[in-house]
Amino acid sequence: MTSESDKTNGSDGRPISQVRRAVGLLREMIITNKLLPGSNHLESELAELLGMSRTPVHEAAILLETQGLIEVIPRRGIRVLPLSAADMEEIYAILTELESLAAYDLAQDGLTPEQLATLRAHIDEMEAALEVEDRPRWASADDSFHRDLVAMGRNRRLTAIVSTYWDQVQRARLLTLYMRPLPHRSNADHRALVDAIAEGDAERARAIHRKHRLNAKRLMVELIAQHGLTAV
Amino acid sequence: MTSESDKTNGSDGRPISQVRRAVGLLREMIITNKLLPGSNHLESELAELLGMSRTPVHEAAILLETQGLIEVIPRRGIRVLPLSAADMEEIYAILTELESLAAYDLAQDGLTPEQLATLRAHIDEMEAALEVEDRPRWASADDSFHRDLVAMGRNRRLTAIVSTYWDQVQRARLLTLYMRPLPHRSNADHRALVDAIAEGDAERARAIHRKHRLNAKRLMVELIAQHGLTAV
């Protein structure tokens, strides 16, 4: 995950502000279900929890609200937004298009051997995890694969958007991790995708990834429906 | 306190906050070049300009920074980010994919006759403007067409992203409005797109719009290069 344990400086060299700290911590707590979807929390409560005053929490809340993670209701508190199956469809539709674009761009621009090796290492890790049926380990490698794939592209804005929405489905992915069949099929897609990128076949890379993502979306929506989860 | 327009409530029924006011006003000033790209502005200066204290300006700045419109540099002020040709390419690439997806979805879900009429009215308006070579009027209609197209889809998140990035290229569009040839060709694309949507041909709608946007991107990048604008 994001491991910026350095307390004084961010990756940009600027000292880490309380606002950034609040955003990071709150996002983490939401993604990992420390703050449950649908729950309400007062600014002062969160401020005390994070060891800061209300101001940075307030500012972090405004930010997270625009990113769709929470809703600020003036005198009721900060509400962690549950995601319905419909929300999931929206998000996956966006991720599908943008990640497919990233794959296309990567195939066109070409990757260095090191970059290809990194992606393949993630796939190997996924396979190793699958063999011992270690789902969290597989999920972590899958996460890294997709994040790296997009981050290797040169489009910083695209990376940012994908990261934002990927965060939002994390919670649902964690929740459904043990409900789904072991994703053997998924890894074949990953290998085919990296091969297409390595060969510079942009259209194929895009098509493979789109199909891969559409499958993931269908699976996720079905799981949520099957298990009677109206929202997560 | 402030005696601007005494609009006390936003579209969501909630009273309009100073932060929202600041975000809206600053965005507007940036898009319309009231705040020039590359210029620096102190929080206190903007606060006085907008008739509020530093706090809401500070919070608006954090927000606009995540949207890529400005950069907050701690003791140098708030810097309006210039967009390079490379930035333009990034943004247009994202807009191309997401708007094409919107077109695809619209064709699949179908539009009401009223919605189709609205889109066609925008096209008629563009044509009328072209005939009298009224470029601002054309630009306004084109803007409405694209915004409505995406907004008619059911994907609220997609609408939000497109709106954000569309804002960012507005400045460049305004700047290059008189540099480009009159976009007669463009309107043929628009009609073909609406026809494809009306016929429910999702793949065709997507393809038409992608091509349309790729052309727009090429034109924009060329214009910026031709006129020696390294950034706008």
Next chain:
DNA sequence: GTATGCATTAACGCATGCATTGTCAATGGC
């Protein structure tokens, strides 16, 4: 003349205080 270091100053991050406003409950009227 130039470069370096220190002092001054001012801008911003954040804490705090105040006023506004919505919520909840109690009391009174129907």
Next chain:
DNA sequence: GCCATTGACAATGCATGCGTTAATGCATAC
């Protein structure tokens, strides 16, 4: 007994103040 109206309370939005820190200018040394 139920609903409405009012009052008290509490949470938030925003203004203000303070401490921190970085930028700038001047002086001094080389």
